[in-house]
Amino acid sequence: xxxxxxxxxxxxxxxxxxxxxxxxxxxxxxxxxxxxxxxxxxxxxxxxxxxxxxxxxxxxxxxxxxxxxxxxxxxxxxxxxxxxxxxxxxxxxxxxxxxxxxxxxxxxxxxxxxxxxxxxxxxxxxxxxxxxxxxxxxxxxxxxxxxxxxxxxxxxxxxxxxxxxxxxxxxxxxxxxxxxxxxxxxxxxxxxxxxxxxxxxxxxxxxxxxxxxxxxxxxxxxxxxxxxxxxxxxxxxxxxxxxxxxxxxxxxxxxxxxxxxxxxxxxxxxxxxxxxxxxxxxxxxxxxxxxxxxxxxxxxxxxxxxxxxxxxxxxxxxxxxxxxxxxxxxxx
Amino acid sequence: xxxxxxxxxxxxxxxxxxxxxxxxxxxxxxxxxxxxxxxxxxxxxxxxxxxxxxxxxxxxxxxxxxxxxxxxxxxxxxxxxxxxxxxxxxxxxxxxxxxxxxxxxxxxxxxxxxxxxxxxxxxxxxxxxxxxxxxxxxxxxxxxxxxxxxxxxxxxxxxxxxxxxxxxxxxxxxxxxxxxxxxxxxxxxxxxxxxxxxxxxxxxxxxxxxxxxxxxxxxxxxxxxxxxxxxxxxxxxxxxxxxxxxxxxxxxxxxxxxxxxxxxxxxxxxxxxxxxxxxxxxxxxxxxxxxxxxxxxxx
Numbered sequence: 318x319x320x321x322x323x324x325x326x327x328x329x330x331x332x333x334x335x336x337x338x339x340x341x342x343x344x345x346x347x348x349x350x351x352x353x354x355x356x357x358x359x360x361x362x363x364x365x366x367x368x369x370x371x372x373x374x375x376x377x378x379x380x381x382x383x384x385x386x387x388x389x390x391x392x393x394x395x396x397x398x399x400x401x402x403x404x405x406x407x408x409x410x411x412x413x414x415x416x417x418x419x420x421x422x423x424x425x426x427x428x429x430x431x432x433x434x435x436x437x438x439x440x441x442x443x444x445x446x447x448x449x450x451x452x453x454x455x456x457x458x459x460x461x462x463x464x465x466x467x468x469x470x471x472x473x474x475x476x477x478x479x480x481x482x483x484x485x486x487x488x489x490x491x492x493x494x495x496x497x498x499x500x501x502x503x504x505x506x507x508x509x510x511x512x513x514x515x516x517x518x519x520x521x522x523x524x525x526x527x528x529x530x531x532x533x534x535x536x537x538x539x540x541x542x543x544x545x546x547x548x549x550x551x552x553x554x555x556x557x558x559x560x561x562x563x564x565x566x567x568x569x570x571x572x573x574x575x576x577x578x579x580x581x582x583x584x585x586x587x588x589x590x591x592x593x594x595x596x597x598x599x600x601x602x603x604x605x606x607x608x609x610x611x612x613x614x615x616x617x618x619x620x621x622x623x624x625x626x627x628x629x630x631x632x633x634x635x636x637x638x639x640x641x642x643x644x645x646x647x648x649x
Numbered sequence: 650x651x652x653x654x655x656x657x658x659x660x661x662x663x664x665x666x667x668x669x670x671x672x673x674x675x676x677x678x679x680x681x682x683x684x685x686x687x688x689x690x691x692x693x694x695x696x697x698x699x700x701x702x703x704x705x706x707x708x709x710x711x712x713x714x715x716x717x718x719x720x721x722x723x724x725x726x727x728x729x730x731x732x733x734x735x736x737x738x739x740x741x742x743x744x745x746x747x748x749x750x751x752x753x754x755x756x757x758x759x760x761x762x763x764x765x766x767x768x769x770x771x772x773x774x775x776x777x778x779x780x781x782x783x784x785x786x787x788x789x790x791x792x793x794x795x796x797x798x799x800x801x802x803x804x805x806x807x808x809x810x811x812x813x814x815x816x817x818x819x820x821x822x823x824x825x826x827x828x829x830x831x832x833x834x835x836x837x838x839x840x841x842x843x844x845x846x847x848x849x850x851x852x853x854x855x856x857x858x859x860x861x862x863x864x865x866x867x868x869x870x871x872x873x874x875x876x877x878x879x880x881x882x883x884x885x886x887x888x889x890x891x892x893x894x895x896x897x898x899x900x901x902x903x904x905x906x907x908x909x910x911x912x913x914x915x916x917x918x919x920x921x922x923x924x925x926x927x928x929x930x931x932x933x934x935x936x937x938x939x940x941x942x943x944x945x946x947x948x
Contacts, residue, residue: 333748417689417747421883422938428880429931436925551755558752600763600770607759614740614753 318478318532320556320572321565322525327554328562329486330518331498333420334407335550336427340523342545343400344530346434348392349540355388375538378452385452389535396531397524404523408516428547435542452535471532478525483565485521494518495563548603555610561623578605657917661910667798667867669905670805671860673898675878676885677812678856680897682729683886684829685849687747688737691754693857693882695761698875700725700861702769705777705870714866718804722858729854730847732757738846758876766872778869801863805898808856812894815852825849881908884930887937904930 319341326332334340356374378385407423452467485491496504497514505511534540552575560571579602675697682690700721707717740753769775816822824845827835836842864870864878881904889900912926 417751418938420748420751421689422935425931425934429928429935432925432927432931436928548759551759554752555756600766602763604760604763604767607756607763610752610756611736611760614745614749614756615743618745618749 318475318525318529319553320560320568321475321478321482322522322529323553323557324562324565324568325482325486325494325522325525326518328557328564328568329491329494329498330515332408332515332519333417333423334519334522335420335424335547335554336407336430337526337553338545338547338549339427339430340400340404340407340526341530341533341549342427342431342434342542343403343523344396344527345534345540345545346530347396347399347527348531348534351392351395352388352535355391359384389452392535393528393531396527398527400527400530401520401524404519404521404526405516407523408512408519424547424550427550431542431545452538467536471536474528474532478528479565479569482525486565548606551610552606555606555613558613558618559609561619563619564623567623575606575609578602654917657913658910661913662906663794663798665902665906665909667801668909669902670801671863671867672878672881672885672905673805673901674808674856674860674863675882676889676897676901677808677894678853678860679882679886680889680891681812681856682849682853683891685825686733686737686741686846688741688750688754689747690853691751691879692732692757692761693853694875694879695758695765696725696729696854696857696875697861697864697878697882698762698870698872699728699765700858701865701870701874702765702774702777702861703858704862705865706774708866714800718859718862721862722855725858725861726851726854729850729857733846733850738843762872762876769872776869776871777865797863797866800866804859804863808859809894809898812852816894821845821848880927880930881905884934887934890937904933907933 319337322340323334323337326334353370353374356377357370360373360377407426452463486494493504493509493514496507496509497511504514556571556575557568558571559574560569561567675693678696679690679693682688682693703721703724704714704717707720708714712720736753736757737750740750745753766775814822816826824835824840825848827838827840828842828845828849832842860878860882861875864874885901885904886897887900888903889897891897907929908926911929915925
């Protein structure tokens, strides 16, 4: 989902949002805060950030699955909207900065936000974060089963995201996005408001990131500011570059490929396979992220699957007609 | 009571002076390489880290601190040239955009940092203290002015003068300035573009290496040291407008002072938590970029 969101901004519209992880974080924060507060008010908890409160909340969710689900849905929806709004705000700097400075600005903005949340304790427990953000499926005793079901749900959300993004991108609006990316002066001269397009795109893509953040926080049932650092953004960007900026299938491939790589290079997975290494494997993962980015830039900047044409409904109709014409027998 | 405040102020001023001079070195490295090659070199953080490690390891072997600094800076200078030859230059020749080069520099930063971390982990030097001992020279209102202060400030002064002479009194410097303002015209005018580029990167690396080495003397270091400092280096450069030597140094001092003195002030009189320190740098960058020069704007 994050990769698709980045592709939307950067691949199609040319906005390098290096602060992506912060929007992911906002989604997580909104969900965490809303969930915790709702549980806390129902349970009458004052010290919401303590471990006892966390346990109480989790227990409550096990006994009250309906409530848990309601809170979950509410949090998800609000995460989407609020993060989207933040994204819209982020479009203002995008108005005039050159692309590499825009990248730095958004990176800085995101990291500043993270440090602020990390320091300001009352929000999500500062450096220590907060646990006890109960997953609505907690009532299912079998951990493996509930995790599995939740994963299916996330997959479902990701698929919806993909479909929505594909529809968005293969439409006249998609063409406008690319126009803003490639030649905004021309686009402006044709009457397209660049600022508005950027604002809309950032709203949508940030909303997606917010949803991802919400889903993530319910998955880990906690929120820790130090999970949302800039290397995460770089990781997502390398997925987009690897798969091919400007086309969604490629980006999904990139995400899947790198995620699998990450999974298979965890110490736990390797030990299952009987391989134990003396060095810290997470170093290799980041080093490889960097290496992958360099290799892509060198050898295949378009990514595994290059960008295609905007396939608007009209385009499809025209293509159909052409095919029909070709297969018709020649008369006369 | 007032005496106590003065004591704290002096302590902060001394702290700021030291840190600012180090940031200045790093910022000069960044500004120089950016002006001539148009690459926002995120990897400078790793040049600083490696410079720190080189100097620290060297002093631990018994080599005196001054020679160690020289070793560190020269090695990093060579590293910077190698990185350019291997990564930046080929991409530049392929016609990469500034953004793509920025991504490349980030990727390089990641690679260097984590490859080095693997090695450092293997050798058990993830955390390291150098063999340099900070010795106070004189005490100003109970706070020590140390040999490190003298060392770093004098290095800054010498380097600044050297850079000034290089850029404005030599032909090489003139070529560098030409390349900075108009690469195409410089190439046509017969300036050996690639040689000047190499020289630029070498100097940039030397500066970063010096910053790293001095930082290693200042405090104990770890593999993420450079990354932590990157923010301040960038902030210093950006506030200085990524323009000239004096402006960059001024930017570094503004950052260094606001980081120390500023936060102390906010903490003492407004109760602001010191953990908010980085926010100052972020706000500074943000404000500078948005409100500042039109150079950052446009396509």
